Amino acid sequence: MTFKPADPNFAERVRDSFSRQAFMRYLDASLTIIEPGYCEIRMPYRPELTQQHGFFHAGTTAAIVDSACGYASFGLMPADASVLTVEYKVNLLAPGRGEVMVARGHVIRNGRTLKICRGQAFGVTNGAETLCVESLSTIMTLAGREDR
Amino acid sequence: MTFKPADPNFAERVRDSFSRQAFMRYLDASLTIIEPGYCEIRMPYRPELTQQHGFFHAGTTAAIVDSACGYASFGLMPADASVLTVEYKVNLLAPGRGEVMVARGHVIRNGRTLKICRGQAFGVTNGAETLCVESLSTIMTLAGREDR
Amino acid sequence: MTFKPADPNFAERVRDSFSRQAFMRYLDASLTIIEPGYCEIRMPYRPELTQQHGFFHAGTTAAIVDSACGYASFGLMPADASVLTVEYKVNLLAPGRGEVMVARGHVIRNGRTLKICRGQAFGVTNGAETLCVESLSTIMTLAGREDR
Amino acid sequence: MTFKPADPNFAERVRDSFSRQAFMRYLDASLTIIEPGYCEIRMPYRPELTQQHGFFHAGTTAAIVDSACGYASFGLMPADASVLTVEYKVNLLAPGRGEVMVARGHVIRNGRTLKICRGQAFGVTNGAETLCVESLSTIMTLAGREDR
Numbered sequence: 055m056t057f058k059p060a061d062p063n064f065a066e067r068v069r070d071s072f073s074r075q076a077f078m079r080y081l082d083a084s085l086t087i088i089e090p091g092y093c094e095i096r097m098p099y100r101p102e103l104t105q106q107h108g109f110f111h112a113g114t115t116a117a118i119v120d121s122a123c124g125y126a127s128f129g130l131m132p133a134d135a136s137v138l139t140v141e142y143k144v145n146l147l148a149p150g151r152g153e154v155m156v157a158r159g160h161v162i163r164n165g166r167t168l169k170i171c172r173g174q175a176f177g178v179t180n181g182a183e184t185l186c187v188e189s190l191s192t193i194m195t196l197a198g199r200e201d202r
Numbered sequence: 203m204t205f206k207p208a209d210p211n212f213a214e215r216v217r218d219s220f221s222r223q224a225f226m227r228y229l230d231a232s233l234t235i236i237e238p239g240y241c242e243i244r245m246p247y248r249p250e251l252t253q254q255h256g257f258f259h260a261g262t263t264a265a266i267v268d269s270a271c272g273y274a275s276f277g278l279m280p281a282d283a284s285v286l287t288v289e290y291k292v293n294l295l296a297p298g299r300g301e302v303m304v305a306r307g308h309v310i311r312n313g314r315t316l317k318i319c320r321g322q323a324f325g326v327t328n329g330a331e332t333l334c335v336e337s338l339s340t341i342m343t344l345a346g347r348e349d350r
Numbered sequence: 351m352t353f354k355p356a357d358p359n360f361a362e363r364v365r366d367s368f369s370r371q372a373f374m375r376y377l378d379a380s381l382t383i384i385e386p387g388y389c390e391i392r393m394p395y396r397p398e399l400t401q402q403h404g405f406f407h408a409g410t411t412a413a414i415v416d417s418a419c420g421y422a423s424f425g426l427m428p429a430d431a432s433v434l435t436v437e438y439k440v441n442l443l444a445p446g447r448g449e450v451m452v453a454r455g456h457v458i459r460n461g462r463t464l465k466i467c468r469g470q471a472f473g474v475t476n477g478a479e480t481l482c483v484e485s486l487s488t489i490m491t492l493a494g495r496e497d498r
Numbered sequence: 499m500t501f502k503p504a505d506p507n508f509a510e511r512v513r514d515s516f517s518r519q520a521f522m523r524y525l526d527a528s529l530t531i532i533e534p535g536y537c538e539i540r541m542p543y544r545p546e547l548t549q550q551h552g553f554f555h556a557g558t559t560a561a562i563v564d565s566a567c568g569y570a571s572f573g574l575m576p577a578d579a580s581v582l583t584v585e586y587k588v589n590l591l592a593p594g595r596g597e598v599m600v601a602r603g604h605v606i607r608n609g610r611t612l613k614i615c616r617g618q619a620f621g622v623t624n625g626a627e628t629l630c631v632e633s634l635s636t637i638m639t640l641a642g643r644e645d646r
Contacts, residue, residue, distance in 0.1 A: 077259035080228075080250040102228040106349060111225035112287055113265025120261055139260055140464060141488055143291035143439055143587045143634055145614050147607040162632060163591040167463065168436060168490070170589050170632065188606060188614065190587055190634045192437055192488060194464070201254060288612060289636055291439045291486055291587055293466050295459040310484060311443040315611065316584060316638070318441050318484065336458060336466065338439055338486045340585055340636060342612070373555035376524075376546040398524040402645060407521035408583055409561025416557060435556055439587035497550060 057091035057164055061133040064090065068129045071137075071201050075121070083118050085125065091161035093126040099153050110150030112187075115157070115175045119144065119189050122159030123171035127193035128201075130164055136199045140168070142191030150186050152177030157187075169193045205239035205312055209281040212238065216277045219285075219349050223269070231266050233273065239309035241274040246302050258298030260335075263305070263323045267292065267337050270307030271319035275341035276349075278312055284347045288316070290339030298334050300325030305335075317341045353387035353460055357429040360386065364425045367433075367497050371417070379414050381421065387457035389422040395449050406446025408483075411453070411471045415440065415485045418455030419467035423489035424497075426460055432495045436464070438487030446482050448473030453483075465489045501535035501608055505577040508534065512573045515581075515645050519565070527562050529569065535605035537570040542598050554594025556631075559601070559619045563588065563633050566603030567615035571637035572645075574608055580643045584612070586635030594630050596621030601631075613637045 061067060065088045072078060072085045078095075081103065087094035095118045097103070097110075105111040120142055128137040156176050163170040173189035209215060213236045220226060220233045226243075229251065235242035243266045245251070245258075253259040268290055276285040304324050311318040321337035357363060361384045368374060368381045374391075377399065383390035391414045393399070393406075401407040416438055424433040452472050459466040469485035505511060509532045516522060516529045522539075525547065531538035539562045541547070541554075549555040564586055572581040600620050607614040617633035 071254050074254040075259065076250055076252045077261060102224055104224045106219050106222040111223065111265065113225060113261065113268055116264060116268075117259065117261025120264075139294055141291060141293040141437070141466075141486075143289060145289040145607075145634060145636065146287055147614055162629075163589075170437075170591055172632070185607070188616070188634060190437075190589060190632060192589065289585070289614075289634075293459075293486060293488065295466055310481070311441075318443055318585075320484070333458075336468070336486060338441060338484060338585075340441065367550050370550040371555065372546055372548045373557060398520055400520045402515050402518040407519065407561065409521060409557065409564055412560060412564075413555070413557025416560075435590055437587065437589040439585065441585040442583055 055091060057130055057161065059090045059130055064129040067133065068125045071128065072125060078121060081114055088125065088129055091126055091130055093122045093159045095122045095157045097155045110155050112146050115150050115155055115187050116144045118155065118157040119173040119175045119187055122157040123173045123191045124193055126159035126161050126171055127169040130161060130169065131195050134198055134200050136196040136201045138194040138196055140192040140194050142189050144187050144189045146187055148184055148186045150177055152179045154178045167195055203239060205278055205309065207238045207278055212277040215281065216273045219276065220273060226269060229262055229265065236273065236277055239274055239278055241270045241307045243270045243305045244302055247300065258303050260294050263298050263303050263335050264292045266303065266305040267321040267323045267335055270305040271321045271339045272341055274307035274309050274319055275317040278309060278317065279343050282346055282348050284344040284349045286342040286344055288340040288342050290337050292335050292337045294335055296332055296334045298325055300327045302326045315343055351387060353426055353457065355386045355426055360425040363429065364421045367424065368421060374417060377410055377413065384421065384425055387422055387426055389418045389455045391418045391453045393451045406451050408442050411446050411451055411483050412440045414451065414453040415469040415471045415483055418453040419469045419487045420489055422455035422457050422467055423465040426457060426465065427491050430494055430496050432492040432497045434490040434492055436488040436490050438485050440483050440485045442483055444480055444482045446473055448475045450474045463491055499535060501574055501605065503534045503574055508573040511577065512569045515572065516569060522565060525558055532569065532573055535570055535574055537566045537603045539566045539601045540598055543596065554599050556590050559594050559599055559631050560588045562599065562601040563617040563619045563631055566601040567617045567635045568637055570603035570605050570615055571613040574605060574613065575639050578642055578644050580640040580645045582638040582640055584636040584638050586633050588631050588633045590631055592628055592630045594621055596623045598622045611639055
């Protein structure tokens with residue numbers, strides 16, 4: 055799908071909002087790609103992010119998948135809107151193995167009030183990606199409430 | 203619902219597994235109650251855990267709700283089993299405001315292979331609780347694979 | 351939770367809309383209770399509604415759970431609004447056994463644009479109810495678009 | 499993804515099970531394609547299948563999406579297994595407009611006990627397809643319990 059962003063400065067607006075999410079910084083997550091209706095976030099492995107078997111904790115992976123979907127959506131919103139995740143579902147398909155976890159969010163329905171996204175997260179080991187999480191989420195535009 | 207745990211030492215086993223989740227420690231989350239089919243986890247507010255408006259990031263809240271549901275389920279499993287979250291859905295009902303976020307997981311169906319849980323998270327402000335997250339999840343027993 | 355309906359004639363409006371859902375009639379489903387934020391729908395057993403083992407097909411049960419949640423929400427909306435299910439998740443907890451399947455929808459968050467509902471369906475055998483389906487759903491108010 | 503079916507007669511086994519679902523017949527739904535890890539089901543428009551605005555009722559569409567995912571999974575199971583939908587989430591992306599509704603289920607993770615599926619349903623009008631439903635579901639293999 056191709057989307058035309060409502061705001062020509064969408065990428066800057068998204069990066070600015072992401073940089074204000076203290077929790078993304080605490081996870082050491084970086085926003086690596088932002089395009090209309092698409093966002094990628096990467097999070098390097100650290101022992102602090104693990105569950106009891108030493109893999110990425112599902113909570114860390116789900117958090118960056120949610121952020122990737124939220125920012126994929128936010129990029130399509132008008133400049134004076136905020137973004138709100140209404141709900142999401144994640145299926146955990148494989149243990150969170152890898153040197154990096156990469157999350158990708160895709161808008162699959164670009165409604166005015168609600169945007170629906172498909173998200174995925176892949177564990178990366180020696181450049182090879184394994185699908186760890188598949189998600190489906192609903193994101194809301196809060197019109198007239200600038201994010202700053 | 204009342205459940206009879208398969209393992210009399212379930213509480214110790216749950217607390218031991220929780221203590222090995224580095225990410226729960228990184229969130230400064232504590233397991234405060236464990237009963238058969240029920241688990242409570244608390245996470246005090248810290249600026250590191252916030253989104254762009256200064257509230258608990260949904261990723262932190264969803265992570266402790268998932269853990270509460272996972273450990274509510276794990277407590278009902280035999281001593282030689284591991285626990286795996288298959289999937290969960292969260293609805294974010296209110297911003298994550300509060301001095302503490304408390305997550306509660308309840309097993310609503312105690313199948314041998316799959317346990318189904320309802321989870322909730324409440325932001326606590328001056329002792330008053332506001333429902334922030336409602337979840338529904340599927341947790342799997344991995345028989346014969348001890349968690350340690 | 352107690353809710354104050356925006357429209358005093360909410361019950362009549364709900365029953366009228368339900369009666370225009372041809373598929374509910376095709377399932378022989380009846381709307382048996384409508385209260386602010388709550389709705390109950392009943393569907394008697396018929397061989398046409400079954401899956402390959404002779405139980406209620408999950409598709410029939412999920413359909414009345416969705417309707418119960420939709421109408422629990424619709425009853426809280428202004429008189430000039432329509433209702434739209436945005437999404438739902440169902441967990442199927444037990445086979446759809448029983449003489450009647452009863453679905454109950456409860457609004458758990460009454461937002462202006464979005465209402466969040468918990469739904470359940472119970473198979474009824476000799477008056478005893480077994481929980482078959484648990485759901486969590488998001489329902490949208492379409493303001494200014496009367497349902498008729 | 500390509501999958502190797504455990505049972506060479508998987509297509510016959512799937513078609514046979516589908517033909518015993520009275521509710522699919524009641525919807526006048528046909529199983530049109532079955533391949534390893536993939537299933538397509540079609541349902542022609544009929545007034546009996548509609549909601550209050552004359553479109554396919556979401557309950558009918560969700561039912562065939564669930565069936566398509568269930569049978570995509572069932573086709574990958576051993577000959578002596580039964581299939582059970584554990585849970586699914588659907589997002590309703592557009593009204594159920596069309597002469598035919600076509601549902602497609604794809605296995606995205608082929609675990610021994612659990613299979614995870616992506617489902618979609620499209621309303622077909624003059625040969626053009628509109629995405630109406632997107633789903634994500636968890637399907638269970640019941641080993642050693644033949645479906646017949």
